[in-house]
Amino acid sequence: MSGPLNNLEPIRWPAPAKLNLFLYINGQRPDGYHELQTLFQFVEKADYLTIQANQTGHISIAPESEIKLEDNLIYKAARALQQFSGTPFGAHIDVEKNLPMGGGLGGGSSDAATTLVALNQQWQLNYSNDILADIGVKLGADVPIFIHGRTAIAEGVGEKLTSVEVAEPWYVIAVPPVHVATVNVFTHKELIRHTPKRAIDQLLQGSWHNDCEPLVKKQYPEVAKAIDALIEYAPSRLTGTGACVFATCNNQQHAQSILDACPAWLNGFVTQGSNESALYKQLKLRNKK
Numbered sequence: 228m229s230g231p232l233n234n235l236e237p238i239r240w241p242a243p244a245k246l247n248l249f250l251y252i253n254g255q256r257p258d259g260y261h262e263l264q265t266l267f268q269f270v271e272k273a274d275y276l277t278i279q280a281n282q283t284g285h286i287s288i289a290p291e292s293e294i295k296l297e298d299n300l301i302y303k304a305a306r307a308l309q310q311f312s313g314t315p316f317g318a319h320i321d322v323e324k325n326l327p328m329g330g331g332l333g334g335g336s337s338d339a340a341t342t343l344v345a346l347n348q349q350w351q352l353n354y355s356n357d358i359l360a361d362i363g364v365k366l367g368a369d370v371p372i373f374i375h376g377r378t379a380i381a382e383g384v385g386e387k388l389t390s391v392e393v394a395e396p397w398y399v400i401a402v403p404p405v406h407v408a409t410v411n412v413f414t415h416k417e418l419i420r421h422t423p424k425r426a427i428d429q430l431l432q433g434s435w436h437n438d439c440e441p442l443v444k445k446q447y448p449e450v451a452k453a454i455d456a457l458i459e460y461a462p463s464r465l466t467g468t469g470a471c472v473f474a475t476c477n478n479q480q481h482a483q484s485i486l487d488a489c490p491a492w493l494n495g496f497v498t499q500g501s502n503e504s505a506l507y508k509q510l511k512l513r514n515k516k
């Protein structure tokens with residue numbers, strides 16, 4: 228039997244976006260999934276989940292969105308943790324959605340990771356991050372990196388993480404007006420999928436690329452045009468399988484001036500890279516108390 232909940236107050240948690248600073252595809256496994264080497268960094272821009280635990284066991288999400296409740300990764304994460312733990316507790320989750328969906332910024336996976344980390348605390352479960360990552364990876368390949376919360380190179384299909392420190396530049400993230408389905412990129416015959424695997428220190432040296440970029444640019448002219456618009460001013464490339472692209476800038480003013488110079492059809496925002504995610508920072512503060 229679990230004791231009563233000792234905190235029924237709502238708590239606001241961040242679910243930040245990520246960028247894939249490089250992404251190399253090293254081959255395909257017999258089950259069809261691809262082996263990757265990718266460098267994840269977090270940015271300040273985030274969704275926010277305000278979570279109020281309850282004793283009823285009921286899970287609800289507000290406001291209503293275009294995603295059906297049972298398909299929402301927040302709901303799926305909460306249900307998965309309930310089922311794994313057998314907890315009698317539930318939660319109401321208010322979502323402030325700031326990240327574009329399906330843009331390669333990992334917003335859905337980040338929401339799921341934040342739900343797992345937050346409910347682990349608010350339901351007083353005390354599971355390790357490794358256990359939360361095992362639950363989370365079934366919801367999306369990128370959930371473990373958001374639970375890890377520190378800049379890292381992911382290998383395998385994304386489950387093997389090595390923390391690294393890199394610069395924390397300002398970025399312009401542009402959001403081309405198209406949706407790229409990850410599955411379509413990975414199943415396309417023209418995808419670059421045999422880049423030789425390299426050691427971590429070798430990966431960190433030299434210039435960085437994304438193996439999905441040539442194919443996504445060819446299939447989605449809006450993505451090609453977005454990269455062309457940014458690359459005039461700063462090194463720019465695709466994140467994940469897109470559609471978002473990012474320009475790496477010298478400072479905030481540089482980033483803002485590039486955003487201001489973007490054509491009117493291209494939406495975007497300015498944000499700073501961070502080697503510790505906002506979720507990781509908040510957790511560190513809470514655990515110090």
Ligand SMILES: C[C@@](CO)(OP(=O)(O)O)[C@H](O)COP(=O)(O)OP(=O)(O)OC[C@H]1O[C@@H](n2ccc(N)nc2=O)[C@H](O)[C@@H]1O
Binds near residue numbers: 265331333383413
């Ligand atoms: C490649 C990344 C890099 O961050 O792209 P983005 O989603 O961020 O753009 C992610 O790891 C993606 O993770 P996620 O979006 O969760 O992918 P999933 O839903 O697990 O997979 C969607 C489909 O893509 C293919 N897939 C995905 C990941 C992988 N390593 N190999 C694959 O072949 C599979 O066909 C899978 O059915």
Ligand SMILES: Nc1ncnc2c1ncn2[C@@H]1O[C@H](COP(=O)(O)OP(=O)(O)O)[C@@H](O)[C@H]1O
Binds near residue numbers: 298300
């Ligand atoms: N809470 C959620 N936020 C965003 N996307 C969600 C959520 N729940 C389910 N999804 C689904 O997951 C897909 C991938 O979302 P997201 O993680 O934002 O993009 P990506 O994997 O391209 O970085 C979306 O297209 C959407 O249909």
